[in-house]
Amino acid sequence: MSATILEQIPGLGDDTRRLHAPVRLALLALTVLVSLLLFAVTPLQGQADFVVFVVVAFAVVQTATSFALEGRRHALDRLLSLGVHLALLAAVVPLVSVLSYTVYKGVKKLDGQFLTHNLTGLGPLDTNGGEYHAIIGTLEQVLMATAIAVPLGLLVAIYITEYGTGWLVSAVRFVIDVMTGIPSIVAGLFIFAFWVIGLHRGYSGLAAAFSLTILMLPVVVRSSEEMIKLVPAELREASYALGLPKWKTILRVVLPTASAGITTGAMLAVARVTGETAPLLLTSFITPATNTDPLSGKQAAIPTFIFSQIGLGRPVNYDRAWAAALTLIALVLVLYISARLLTRRNTLSRR
Amino acid sequence: MSKRIVAEDVNAYYGSAQAIAGVSLAIEPKSVTALIGPSGCGKSTFLRTLNRLHEVIPGARVEGKVLLDSEDLYGPGIDAVAVRRTIGMVFQRPNPFPTMSIRDNVASGLRLNGIKNKQVLDEAVERSLRGANLWNEVKDRLGKPGAGLSGGQQQRLCIARAIAVEPQVLLMDEPCSALDPISTLAIEDLMTELKERFTIVIVTHNMQQAARVSDRTGFFSLEATGEPGRLIEIDTTEKIFSNPSEKRTEDYITGRFG
Amino acid sequence: MTSTTEAPSGLSGGLGPRRRVGDRVFTALTTGAGLLVLALIVAIGVFLLTKAIPAVRKDSTSFFTTKLWQPDNTPPVFGIAALVFGTLLSSVIALVVAGPIAIGIALYISDYAPRRLAAPIGYLVDLLAAVPSVVYGLWGLLFLAPHSDKFQQFLSDHLGFIPLFDLGKNGVVGRSVLIASLVLAIMILPIVAAISREIFLQVPAANREAALALGATKLEMIRLAVLPYSRSGVVGALMLGLGRALGETIAVALVLSLAPTTSFHIIDANIGGNTIAANIASQYQAAEPLGQRALIASGLVLFVITFAVNGLARYVVSRSSRRGIA
Numbered sequence: 001m002s003a004t005i006l007e008q009i010p011g012l013g014d015d016t017r018r019l020h021a022p023v024r025l026a027l028l029a030l031t032v033l034v035s036l037l038l039f040a041v042t043p044l045q046g047q048a049d050f051v052v053f054v055v056v057a058f059a060v061v062q063t064a065t066s067f068a069l070e071g072r073r074h075a076l077d078r079l080l081s082l083g084v085h086l087a088l089l090a091a092v093v094p095l096v097s098v099l100s101y102t103v104y105k106g107v108k109k110l111d112g113q114f115l116t117h118n119l120t121g122l123g124p125l126d127t128n129g130g131e132y133h134a135i136i137g138t139l140e141q142v143l144m145a146t147a148i149a150v151p152l153g154l155l156v157a158i159y160i161t162e163y164g165t166g167w168l169v170s171a172v173r174f175v176i177d178v179m180t181g182i183p184s185i186v187a188g189l190f191i192f193a194f195w196v197i198g199l200h201r202g203y204s205g206l207a208a209a210f211s212l213t214i215l216m217l218p219v220v221v222r223s224s225e226e227m228i229k230l231v232p233a234e235l236r237e238a239s240y241a242l243g244l245p246k247w248k249t250i251l252r253v254v255l256p257t258a259s260a261g262i263t264t265g266a267m268l269a270v271a272r273v274t275g276e277t278a279p280l281l282l283t284s285f286i287t288p289a290t291n292t293d294p295l296s297g298k299q300a301a302i303p304t305f306i307f308s309q310i311g312l313g314r315p316v317n318y319d320r321a322w323a324a325a326l327t328l329i330a331l332v333l334v335l336y337i338s339a340r341l342l343t344r345r346n347t348l349s350r351r
Numbered sequence: 352m353s354k355r356i357v358a359e360d361v362n363a364y365y366g367s368a369q370a371i372a373g374v375s376l377a378i379e380p381k382s383v384t385a386l387i388g389p390s391g392c393g394k395s396t397f398l399r400t401l402n403r404l405h406e407v408i409p410g411a412r413v414e415g416k417v418l419l420d421s422e423d424l425y426g427p428g429i430d431a432v433a434v435r436r437t438i439g440m441v442f443q444r445p446n447p448f449p450t451m452s453i454r455d456n457v458a459s460g461l462r463l464n465g466i467k468n469k470q471v472l473d474e475a476v477e478r479s480l481r482g483a484n485l486w487n488e489v490k491d492r493l494g495k496p497g498a499g500l501s502g503g504q505q506q507r508l509c510i511a512r513a514i515a516v517e518p519q520v521l522l523m524d525e526p527c528s529a530l531d532p533i534s535t536l537a538i539e540d541l542m543t544e545l546k547e548r549f550t551i552v553i554v555t556h557n558m559q560q561a562a563r564v565s566d567r568t569g570f571f572s573l574e575a576t577g578e579p580g581r582l583i584e585i586d587t588t589e590k591i592f593s594n595p596s597e598k599r600t601e602d603y604i605t606g607r608f609g
Numbered sequence: 610m611t612s613t614t615e616a617p618s619g620l621s622g623g624l625g626p627r628r629r630v631g632d633r634v635f636t637a638l639t640t641g642a643g644l645l646v647l648a649l650i651v652a653i654g655v656f657l658l659t660k661a662i663p664a665v666r667k668d669s670t671s672f673f674t675t676k677l678w679q680p681d682n683t684p685p686v687f688g689i690a691a692l693v694f695g696t697l698l699s700s701v702i703a704l705v706v707a708g709p710i711a712i713g714i715a716l717y718i719s720d721y722a723p724r725r726l727a728a729p730i731g732y733l734v735d736l737l738a739a740v741p742s743v744v745y746g747l748w749g750l751l752f753l754a755p756h757s758d759k760f761q762q763f764l765s766d767h768l769g770f771i772p773l774f775d776l777g778k779n780g781v782v783g784r785s786v787l788i789a790s791l792v793l794a795i796m797i798l799p800i801v802a803a804i805s806r807e808i809f810l811q812v813p814a815a816n817r818e819a820a821l822a823l824g825a826t827k828l829e830m831i832r833l834a835v836l837p838y839s840r841s842g843v844v845g846a847l848m849l850g851l852g853r854a855l856g857e858t859i860a861v862a863l864v865l866s867l868a869p870t871t872s873f874h875i876i877d878a879n880i881g882g883n884t885i886a887a888n889i890a891s892q893y894q895a896a897e898p899l900g901q902r903a904l905i906a907s908g909l910v911l912f913v914i915t916f917a918v919n920g921l922a923r924y925v926v927s928r929s930s931r932r933g934i935a
Contacts, residue, residue: 077826087713091734094795098748155642163639172643175650181919183856185886189908190653198656234446242460243436247635256450275741278858303743325744336739
């Protein structure tokens with residue numbers, strides 16, 4: 001009896017009726033050939049059009065063939081498989097496009113001159129000048145934000161995981177949760193309303209650092225909290241059993257064990273805020289001059305440099321914007337990738 | 352370096368749930384006392400009340416007295432941290448500090464308690480590792496991470512770490528349950544040596560182990576799931592395993608229950 | 610009971626109480642950090658409101674229904690109606706585009722990718738989140754928009770009967786709401802993909818194996834064993850993506866440069882569709898004090914919207930993870 005049922009299941013026991021990889025590859029080659037032909041003899045044209053056409057055509061051809069040979073179930077299965085691969089492509093293509101186009105456009109202007117000069121004393125058509133003042137600003141602002149957000153975030157994480165009880169912890173948790181979702185421009189508005197005009201401190205690199213701190217803090221707290229929670233209870237107990245008080249247990253056992261993960265989280269937070277533009281517009285503003293004092297006065301930064309150059313809209317401004325974008329991407333990616341590499345040294349794992 | 356422990360009417364709670372009720376017993380110095388019983392009977396919880404580690408868990412609390420010689424560990428003004436320095440503990444799963452080397456693991460208790468003299472520390476490390484029968488295996492790689500050792504070696508490293516601070520009492524919570532038979536044997540041999548110097552209390556689910564290593568055995572059980580665990584009886588190991596006074600103990604020993 | 614001094618204990622002389630200065634300092638430090646964060650947020654909230662409320666009072670029209678944004682006119686005329694519309698429109702389009710792709714990527718990583726490639730591909734997709742928004746804006750403005758004319762014209766020619774893609778008689782393709790939305794879609798892709806991926810990976814292997822053992826194809830396995838367990842988690846991920854899109858500023862501000870309107874013609878470059886966030890960034894530099902305070906008021910509205918969306922998203926995600934999945 002089983003034989004009759006099995007015969008009704010397409011493909012089972014009949015290996016020739018499956019779409020094996022070579023067959024699918026042949027189908028793809030066929031689709032490409034026919035498409036080439038179509039693009040040669042019909043009004044269809046354009047490289048992007050060709051790619052889209054081939055993808056759609058292949059999806060149709062493969063699904064139809066599979067439907068005929070393997071039946072509906074397998075045809076749909078193959079369609080989903082194609083779909084998820086295309087989805088991946090849809091993420092990789094823009095990534096490669098953004099990165100490669102930025103490199104392509106950016107190297108034109110990016111040289112020693114560009115890295116060591118600011119924008120003062122230039123006429124609107126001058127092609128020299130550079131982002132030195134913006135690099136200084138970004139470094140100072142990000143360093144200050146890190147110096148505030150990382151220790152503070154770590155302390156808050158320790159408070160939440162180790163010390164807090166009752167409503168106060170719930171309140172702190174809630175505030176951190178809310179901060180996670182704050183749009184970066186709103187963080188800038190906060191500091192603008194609170195510090196720049198509220199306390200009459202005016203624009204400064206420090207104000208920018210405060211707004212970046214608002215964006216970093218929840219990331220640092222969340223990642224540190226996660227990592228601290230991953231430290232096995234057995235290690236704490238071993239430390240307690242040796243007669244160590246709680247604070248030494250945290251400082252000498254818990255934090256060192258979680259340190260790789262905490263550092264990764266902090267570096268990702270730094271990478272995230274290094275590229276932030278919106279809050280800086282409202283807090284350190286824009287200036288063509290170099291201002292090494294982060295405590296007072298307008299200060300440039302690489303992201304706002306790019307933004308203001310685009311706003312001016314001449315070819316030379318676009319060239320500067322691309323070159324600065326290239327430095328910014330390089331800076332952020334270095335941070336990002338080193339954070340990821342550090343993750344490998346993490347001894348704690350989620351599963 | 353060895354003291355007597357007397358527990359008087361110890362009750363332990365996790366939040367509102369009572370884990371053990373009315374445990375009273377005496378633990379003799381320079382001997383091995385084994386605590387046995389079915390899962391969930393509260394033997395591990397009781398062990399953790401002896402060095403005030405139970406109260407580390409949020410919401411957990413203890414009632415009753417635990418006397419170390421004549422001093423109540425739960426008395427007013429007693430510092431839980433100081434209690435834990437006096438009473439060492441070895442855990443079910445080996446838990447060396449992953450960020451520390453073998454040497455630092457053993458020295459961690461002393462160093463973190465403020466002893467900095469390198470010579471004193473080195474002597475303590477060697478003495479403790481010898482005491483844990485691990486010295487010969489690791490003396491050439493004291494700077495390597497403790498996590499690189501085998502499971503049995505890690506557990507002996509944890510024993511060395513515990514005895515490095517020269518505690519009065521050594522608590523062992525199923526120290527062999529995560530180990531292979533050969534490592535288990537090594538630890539059991541070690542216990543026999545250590546009892547010359549320390550009062551040892553061991554929780555074990557392995558009755559043969561209790562029979563092999565202990566001088567006295569206490570049997571814990573519970574009436575039903577959700578009920579608190581109680582001490583059914585405690586006596587010399589020989590008596591418990593040959594002729595227990597309680598029917599329930601006999602049922603458990605002979606495998607009719609649990 | 611004997612007093613503690615009588616018992617000479619081994620290590621440091623007595624079990625008696627010792628001042629744990631370290632513990633006290635540490636408790637004070639960490640509690641102080643928690644309180645500081647609370648106090649800061651309260652202070653910021655107070656300052657925001659004291660700047661925003663008077664500005665809204667000076668508005669000669671209704672703040673919530675007016676479509677114009679001219680706070681520095683006399684009398685001041687400004688309202689957030691069109692800005693809220695523009696914010697929601699571009700974010701929803703971004704979500705519609707990014708959602709399926711992100712879920713596809715998550716499925717690829719959880720169920721299709723070769724085991725050794727899964728993690729690196731995850732990192733690669735995460736890299737999309739590392740690119741600064743100003744760079745996306747630059748790319749959207751100078752690369753994507755100019756290269757999309759043909760695509761947008763195609764939509765207008767062949768799908769123009771759908772109001773969304775109707776170019777109208779004076780419309781031109783170019784820097785349109787659609788382009789801004791596509792840039793937003795790329796930007797929220799990594800966050801939706803990352804959360805969905807985590808949720809798919811949490812589905813126990815046993816469930817998958819049970820479905821496969823019944824003779825299910827991969828699609829059927831995903832429908833039987835993966836999606837039912839992760840539905841609410843994925844909804845939460847999509848909403849977190851939406852929250853991210855709502856608040857994105859610079860990329861939108863760079864791609865769009867026109868005044869806010871309430872039009873659905875998303876491929877017409879003559880139609881505005883500015884968002885709250887982008888409006889702040891583009892209006893701020895030229896704004897006078899009242900204009901600045903009006904922008905603060907609009908920022909508060911944005912904050913409330915994102916707060917609601919994110920709160921709901923967290924609720925949905927936490928409910929799905931509390932059910933434990935396993």
